[in-house]
Structure formats: structure tokens, C-alpha cells
Amino acid sequence: MNLLEMMKLEILSLNLVEPIDIVNHIYKRTGEIFEYDPFHNLSDTIEKSAQKEIDIYNIDNLYVDCYKWAHIFINLLNAFGIKAKTTSSGGVHVYVLVTINKERYQFDLASKKGDLMRIKFGLNTVNNCIIKNENGQKKIIKMSEQNEPTEKEKKLQTMKEKLALIRRKYSQEDYIYLVYKLIEELLKDHKGLVGYSSGTTYIKHLLSLFLDENNKEFKPTFVKFFNSDDRTFFRVYRIIRNDKEHYFTYKHQPNGEYIMKEETQKQIDEYIRSYDAANAYNIYRNPIRRSGMIAHA
Secondary structure: OOHHHHHHHHHHHOOOOOHHHHHHHHHHHHHHHOEEOOOOOOHHHHHHHHHOOOOOOOOOOOEEOHHHHHHHHHHHHHHOOOEEEEEEEOOOEEEEEEEEOOEEEEEOOOOOOOHHHHHHOOOOOOOEEEEEEEOOEEEEEEOOOOOOOOHHHHHHHHHHHHHHHHHHHOOHHHHHHHHHHHHHHHHHHHOOOOOHHHHHHHHHHHHHHHHOEOOEOOOOEEEEEEEOOOOEEEEEEEEEEOOEEEEEEEEEOOOOOEEEEEEOHHHHHHHHHHOOOOOOEEOOOOOOOHHHOEEOO
8 A cells, every 4th residue: 555645645635735734634544544553562573563664655564553653654744844753652652743833743643542543433532732831841732622522422421421320220230231232332333444452442441431430440351362373362351240250252253343242151161262372372371261350451
């Protein structure tokens, strides 16, 4: 894919002239096009990422980590005469600083806060910011701060309010199960548009939106499986309801789409038998037992 040519044609057709409008368009479009690489934590993947030259005239892989995306973004901006450079956070995470007419901006599509996810699911972004210097102090202002909520955000807020009205009718376990079933339905509209990383980040966002109490983030219980041969991940969530375990998977289908669905104990047991060190792999390298599901932030 000739990404630079694609961006030139889009910017021309939209009649974008102002540099900041061009930057914001490229930021959004790279968020729509690329998917975060779920294998980024594996050391050999990181090393290969840092060594591989990024060719914006011939993009052959739509999986990125922070390093790959930053260099794609910078190369695209440079092609439009816009100054940009990478900077790091703690020497681990990389993001991009852009300078336009002495104004400084920060762009961080691959942050854990999830603009890659937010763009795909129609939410306002939070990691494209203006950097101001006020009384000698650096101040980061989100560019979306003045934006109205998107249509998707309005719909989700309405759902949250409706759920709040009926919440007291359910036990805590039944209510959590109801929310998982709701998320299962909500994801059906996006199954062909997103991958593992964006999908699981959105699930986390919805669980926190619908289940948080006193601003305390809801932390689901899950385990992750991956197959290194075909580079696929999937996740199994577990909840307890009336002393019975229920499982929901977020998993790729044969056609490449990811969907969330409730699965039986029999199917979960089959995953446990199939994903071992000799076949595919569990990311934790340990046998999974029903009593050993792992909780994560």
C-alpha cells in the first residue's frame, strides 16, 4: 500500500491547507488503518521493530507498535513539509512532537490510553495535545477538550444512565453478567473493523464505563492465549454468577474478524488442552486451571 499517495489524494480531495488540519487528518487516518501489534511485548518483536526501516510508499504490514507508528507518522508529515520528531517516555514508550509556527503539539496514537481504539470506535481522542508554557510551567491541553461528545459517546452515556436505573433490580453478579452480554451485542457492529488490541481495549473501556463504582475502575478477570505461527491472540474473560462460572471469549474467526461471545465450560476446557507449549502457547507459559484465572488491570 502506498500510504503517502493515499494521504496526498485524501488531503487534496478534502481541500486541507492548514498544517494542523493535515496533521490531525493523518493522525485520525493512521488510527483507522493500523492496529496495535499484540506481540509487541515479545523481545524479538521489539528488536525487529527497532531495526526495520519504514517505507511509507510500500506498507506491507498493518500492525504497529509505538516505534513503528511514530516513524510512519513523522515520515508522512515530513513529506508535507511539517516538522516532527520522536521523543520517549521513560526510555520505553515513543511518541511524536510536532512544531507548527512555533506552536508545539504532542501526538501519541499508541498510548495505553487508547486513541487507536477510540478512533476505530468513534470516540473523541485524548492523546493529540497542544503543549503550552504558562508561567514557566509546561501545560498539556487535549485538542479534543472543547469538542462535543461524539454520537457514539452520547449513545454509550444514554446506555449507562438506563443501566443505572435498573441496576438495583439485579444482584451484583447478575448485573455484571448483563453488562457482558450487552458488550457482546455492541461489538457485533464492529467485528470486521478492529483487531485484538483495539477490541480488548474497548471492552475494558465499556466495563469501566458500565461497572465502575465510586470512580474505581472495574478490573476483569481474564487469561490470554496466542498462536505464534499465525500471529493471533484471543482472550477469555471469566465471571461468577450464582456459584457458576461463565466465560466470554474475544477471539478471531476463520474469516479474520474478531467477535465476543459466551462460551461453554466444555469449549474452554478444549482451549486449555489445545494451547500448550508444544502446540500454540499461553502467554503466561503456565497451565491454566479453572481456579487459576488471572486478574489484570
